[in-house]
Amino acid sequence: MTTRALTAVTLALLALPVFASEDIADQYPGSVLYSKPVEFIPHVFSAIGATAPPTYENAGHNNNLSFIVTGDGVVVINSGGSYQLAEALHHEIKATTDQPVKLVFNENGQGHAMLGNTYWAEQGVKIIAQTDAAEAFEDEGPGSLRAAQARLKERADGTELTPPTETFDDEYTVDMGDFHIEALHLGPSHSPGDIVIWLPEQSLVIAGDMAFHERMLPIFTDTLTDEWLETWDGPFEALGATYVIPGHGHPTNMAQVRRYTKGYLEYLRGKIRDHLDAGGSLADAYYVDQSPYAHLDTFEELATKNAGRVFEQMEFE
Template sequence: MMRLVVPALLALTVGAPSFASEDIPDQYPGSALYQKPVEVIPHVWSAIGATAPPTYENHGHNNNLSFIVTGDGVVVVNGGAAYELAKALHDEIRSITDQPVRLVINENGQGHAMLGNSYWAEQGVPILAHEDAAEEFADYGMQSLQQHQRVLREKAEGTTLVGPTETFEDSYRIEMGDFRIEVLHLGPAHSPGDISVWLPDQSLVIAGDMAFHERMLPIFEHTITADWIDTWENAFEPLGATYVIPGHGHPTNMAQVRRYTHDYLVYLRARIREHLDEGGDLTEAYYVDQSPFAHLDTFEELATRNAGRVYEQMEWE
C-alpha cells in the first residue's frame, strides 16, 4: 500500500472548515482553470473550481477536475465544461508527467462534466460514464451547450456535443500502474448517473456530486432527497474514506461533507415535514428556516428553490 503523506493544503481543509467566497477572483490568471491543480495525496491531483455558478470570468470552471497519475498513464475525472477548459487541464497534466491520459471519467451527465469531452475525444482518449448519465447528456446536452455558449461566448469555441465512448451499470474497475480504481454508481443521489471514484488502497474518494460542503447543494426536479439520504447511509459513507474530493469545493473529510450534504438533506426534510404537518402550503414552504446553512456559497440562489422542491416531493410521500 502506498504511504500517505498529507500535504499542507489537505491538512488545513481536513482539520477545520474552509469556506470559499463567490467574490474571490480567478486564482490562476493566464489559464482557463480557476485554480492551479494541487496534489491532494501523492499522485492524485485536483483543480478546484469556483463555488460560484459558471461565469465568463471563471470559464465555466465551477467544479473539480481531478486526475490520477498511476505510473502507467493518467486517469482524468471530469471532461470539463468546455473544450478550452479541458485543454488547459491537459496542459497542466503534461507539465506534471509525461504519462499519457488513458481514460476520462464523467462524474454525471451535466455540462460541467461532459462538455469538455469534445477536446478529449479529439485526443483519442476513451471516455467513461454511467449509462444514466449518458442518457441524460443525450437528452439535455444541447440545452447545456447553448447555456454555456451564452455564458462563455468566445471561450466556448471548439466545444461540441460528444458523449461517452463506454458506459457501465453498477461498477467499473481499473487496474493501472500503482492504482486500483473503482468507478461506482452507488445509487440515486444528486442527478442521474452520479458516480464516485474510489481508491481503496489510498482511502480516498473523488465523490463527484454525491458530496458538497463549501457551497449549498442544488436539488433538481429529478433529485429524490429520500433516495439520496439512503444512498449516502447505505453505500457512500460505508466506504470509510479518509480523504474526500467533493464535486465542488476543497478536499476535506467525511465528517465535513456529511454535515453539509447528508445532514442538510435530513434537516431540510424535517423542516418541510413540520410545515406539512401544520398544514402549510407551497408558498410558505419556500421560507422554512435554513439559517444553519446560510453561510454556504450559493445559499441565496438555492435555498428557497431547494425548499420548494422538497415540499413538492414530500407532499406525495
C-alpha cells in the same frame, strides 16, 4: 512518502483557508482554469473550481477537475465544462508528467462533467460514464451547450456535444500502474448517473456530486432526496473513506461532507415535514428557516428553490 508524512501533508491542506468563495476573483489568471491543480495526496491532483455559479469570469470552471498519475498513464475525472477547460487541464497534466492520459470519467451527465468530451475524444482518449448519465447528456446536452455558449461567449469556442465512448451500469474497475480504481454508481443521489471514484488503497473517494460542503447543494426536479439519503447511509458510508474530494469545493473529510450534505438534506426534510404537518402551503414552504446553512456559497441562489422542490416531493411521500 510515509503514512505519517502523508497525514501531515493532508492535514495541512485541510487547514488551509477557503479560497473558493463567490467573492474571490479568479485564482489562475494565466489559464481559463479557476485554479491551478494541487496534489492532494501523492499522485492525485485536483483543479478546484469556483463555488459560485458558472460565469464568463470563471470560464464555467465551477466544479473540480481531478486526475490520477498512476505510473502507467493518467486517469482524468470530469472532462470539464468546455473544450477550452479540457485543453487547459491537459496542459497542466503535461506540465506535471509525461505519462499520457488514457481514460476520462464523466462523474454525471451535467455540462460541467461532459462538455469537454470533444477535446478528449480528439486525443483518442476513452471516455467512460454511467448509463443514466449518458442518457441524461443525450437529452439535456443541447440545452447545456446553448447555456454555455451564451454564458462563456468566445470561451466556449470549440465546445460541441460528444457522448462518452463507453458506459457501465454499476461498477467499472481499472488497474493502472500503482492504482486500483473503482468507478461506482452507488444509487440515486444528486442527478441521474452520478458516480464516485473510489481508491481503496488510498482510502480516498472522489465523490463528485454525491457530497458537498463549501457550497449549498442544489436539488433538481429529478433529485429524490429520500433516495439520496438511502444511498448515503448505505453504500457511500460503507466505503469508509478517510479523504474526500467533493464535486465542488476543497478536498476534505467525511465529517465535513456528512454535515453539509446528509445533515442539510435531513434538516430541510425535517423543516418541510413540520410545515406540511401544520398544513402549510407551497408558497410558504419557500421560506422555511434554513439559516444554519446561510454561510454556504450559492445559498441565495438555491435555498428557496431547494425548499420548494422538497415540498413538492414530500407532499406525495
